[in-house]
Amino acid sequence: MTLGRPREFDTEAALTKAMRLFWRKGYEGTSLSDLTDEMNITRPSLYAAFGNKEELFLKVLDRYDRETSSFIQAALDAPSARSVAEGLVFGACAFHSDKHNPAGCLMVHGALVGSDESVAMRKETSLRRGGLKDRITQRLKQAQTEGDLPQSTDPAALAGYLVAVLRGMAVEAASGASPADLKGIATVAMAAWPG
Amino acid sequence: MTLGRPREFDTEAALTKAMRLFWRKGYEGTSLSDLTDEMNITRPSLYAAFGNKEELFLKVLDRYDRETSSFIQAALDAPSARSVAEGLVFGACAFHSDKHNPAGCLMVHGALVGSDESVAMRKETSLRRGGLKDRITQRLKQAQTEGDLPQSTDPAALAGYLVAVLRGMAVEAASGASPADLKGIATVAMAAWPG
DNA sequence: CCTATTGTGTATCAATCGGTATATAAAGCT
DNA sequence: AGCTTTATATACCGATTGATACACAATAGG
Numbered sequence: 130m131t132l133g134r135p136r137e138f139d140t141e142a143a144l145t146k147a148m149r150l151f152w153r154k155g156y157e158g159t160s161l162s163d164l165t166d167e168m169n170i171t172r173p174s175l176y177a178a179f180g181n182k183e184e185l186f187l188k189v190l191d192r193y194d195r196e197t198s199s200f201i202q203a204a205l206d207a208p209s210a211r212s213v214a215e216g217l218v219f220g221a222c223a224f225h226s227d228k229h230n231p232a233g234c235l236m237v238h239g240a241l242v243g244s245d246e247s248v249a250m251r252k253e254t255s256l257r258r259g260g261l262k263d264r265i266t267q268r269l270k271q272a273q274t275e276g277d278l279p280q281s282t283d284p285a286a287l288a289g290y291l292v293a294v295l296r297g298m299a300v301e302a303a304s305g306a307s308p309a310d311l312k313g314i315a316t317v318a319m320a321a322w323p324g
Numbered sequence: 325m326t327l328g329r330p331r332e333f334d335t336e337a338a339l340t341k342a343m344r345l346f347w348r349k350g351y352e353g354t355s356l357s358d359l360t361d362e363m364n365i366t367r368p369s370l371y372a373a374f375g376n377k378e379e380l381f382l383k384v385l386d387r388y389d390r391e392t393s394s395f396i397q398a399a400l401d402a403p404s405a406r407s408v409a410e411g412l413v414f415g416a417c418a419f420h421s422d423k424h425n426p427a428g429c430l431m432v433h434g435a436l437v438g439s440d441e442s443v444a445m446r447k448e449t450s451l452r453r454g455g456l457k458d459r460i461t462q463r464l465k466q467a468q469t470e471g472d473l474p475q476s477t478d479p480a481a482l483a484g485y486l487v488a489v490l491r492g493m494a495v496e497a498a499s500g501a502s503p504a505d506l507k508g509i510a511t512v513a514m515a516a517w518p519g
Numbered sequence: 520c521c522t523a524t525t526g527t528g529t530a531t532c533a534a535t536c537g538g539t540a541t542a543t544a545a546a547g548c549t
Numbered sequence: 550a551g552c553t554t555t556a557t558a559t560a561c562c563g564a565t566t567g568a569t570a571c572a573c574a575a576t577a578g579g
Contacts, residue, residue, distance in 0.1 A: 131524095131525085131576085131577085132523075132524045132525065132576075132577055132578080133523080133524040133525025133526070133575080133576060133577075134524080134525050134526045134527080134574065134575040134576050135525085135526075135575075135576065136525090136526065136527095137526075137527075137575095153437065154437055154438060154439055155436075155437035155438055157352060157353060157438075158352060158437050158438035158439040158442070159439070160439065160565080160566065160567080161566075161567055161568080162565080162566085163439075170527090171526095171527060171528060171529090172528095172567090172568075172569085173526080173527070173528075173529095173568095173569075173570095174526065174527065174528090176568070176569080177525080177526065177527090178526090181567080181568075182567065182568090233436070233437070237495055238433070238436040238437045239437070241350075241428070241433040241436065241495065241498055242348070242349055242350035242353050242428075242433045242434070242498070243349060243350055243352075243353035244349055244353040244354070244355065244358075246567095247353070255499045255500065258495075258499055259499065283508070285508070286508035286509075286511070286512055287512060289496070289501075289505055289508050289509050289512075290508070290509050290512035290513060292492070292496070293489060293492030293493055293495075293496050293509045293513075294488060294489065294492055295492070296491065296492040296495035296496060297487070297488030297489055297490070297491040297492030297493075297495070298488055298492075299495075300432055300436065300453075300488075300491035300492070300494075300495065301484070301487070301488050301491060303436055303437070304450045304453055304454065305450065306484075310484055313478070313480070313481035313484050313485070314481075314484050314485050314488045316481070317481055317482060317484075317485035317516055318485060318488075318516060319516075320515075320516040320518075321512055321513060321514075321515040321516030323515075326546085326547085326554095326555085327546075327547055327548080327553075327554045327555065328545080328546060328547080328553080328554040328555025328556070329544065329545040329546050329554080329555050329556045329557075330545075330546060330555085330556080331555085331556065331557095332545095332556070332557075355535080355536065355537085356536075356537060356538080357535080357536090365557090366556095366557060366558060366559090367537090367538075367539085367558095368538095368539075368540095368556080368557070368558075368559095369556070369557065369558090371538070371539080372555080372556065372557090373556090376537080376538075377537065377538090441537095
């Protein structure tokens with residue numbers, strides 16, 4: 130099978146540890162020593178398994194998109210425009226209220242600012258944030274063609290509003306907002322929904 | 325008058341340079357070398373004039389609160405609850421559309437995450453963010469007593485919603501949102517306002 | 520057993536981090 | 550002129566940053 134000495138740690142478990150660390154401290158705020166301590170591996174093992182800090186962060190982003198913040202895909206699969214919006218904002222409530230998760234959103238504060246060294250990672254998270262807005266816009270356009278959302282509304286504007294609310298909830302969650310606080314935000318936010 | 329050798333630089337102008345730097349790169353992302361290069365002063369001069377990096381950041385936060393993001397106080401002084409809300413969200417539009425300002429909000433992404441070294445600065449910005457919510461809540465309560473806002477509404481929930489929208493707009497602005505994008509967010513957000 | 524291949528552990532790299540010690544320059548006061 | 554006080558400039562501090570060189574350990578295939 131695989132040649133050479135077998136790896137002594139579980140890469141998936143280690144990736145989870147890394148994700149939670151980046152989630153709490155951001156890309157630049159997380160040092161290699163932080164990572165190796167938390168993942169219980171040595172520095173060369175980390176580089177052999179994940180490349181370098183940037184590649185590790187990218188793998189973490191993939192995992193976050195695919196598994197951790199999966200409530201977003203679930204919301205987009207909801208049957209009506211309103212249920213999509215509700216799924217997003219109330220899904221975000223549940224997401225940020227889950228005590229197993231670090232506070233806030235990895236995409237938002239994981240790499241929003243930083244020194245010139247991390248400009249590539251900021252661009253990456255920015256792209257992924259923009260991708261979410263595009264996906265919501267597409268879903269709302271589909272709702273319009275299905276007669277599910279008034280033709281008078283602007284799907285792009287509604288999507289922009291939704292992602293802004295999601296970002297705001299993430300910032301508030303990172304600042305220590307309670308589940309009740311978040312639910313209040315989501316409830317008021319839905320009052321703006323047409324129809 | 326003042327004893328000793330006179331200072332050769334303008335502390336207020338230097339503070340402005342520092343503010344814009346922290347605003348762009350965050351607290352930890354801004355190094356002392358960045359600061360001294362941009363402020364055109366030497367390291368000992370910075371320490372003599374501003375204490376250390378933390379004290380400089382606190383002075384920057386004061387200045388940001390007092391002068392730069394002053395549209396917030398203007399909005400709170402508006403005559404009605406609705407005009408307060410409009411002043412906040414559309415004031416944020418103008419604020420983030422001003423090409424003289426760095427993208428985003430210093431309070432939000434200047435110190436949202438980071439290593440353990442910057443925990444005190446994060447707590448400070450978190451406190452100030454919470455202070456804004458309290459001020460808005462108080463203003464809306466006043467509007468309720470003045471019969472300006474329906475008694476059936478929850479001032480704290482509305483304030484929480486408003487700050488969440490402001491935070492979200494800041495994140496979107498930092499991600500490169502256009503003035504039109506921001507105006508769209510603000511317009512939809514106001515559709516949730518009661519009355 | 521021998522070789523090839525891969526993972527681990529130690530020890531270290533140059534660069535940068537925030538912060539200072541020291542010496543000198545420029546002002547007011549006497 | 551001195552003397553005191555404050556600002557500037559150079560050079561440096563220990564600690565930490567992301568990243569590796571090297572030797573050694575553990576497996577598979579021959």
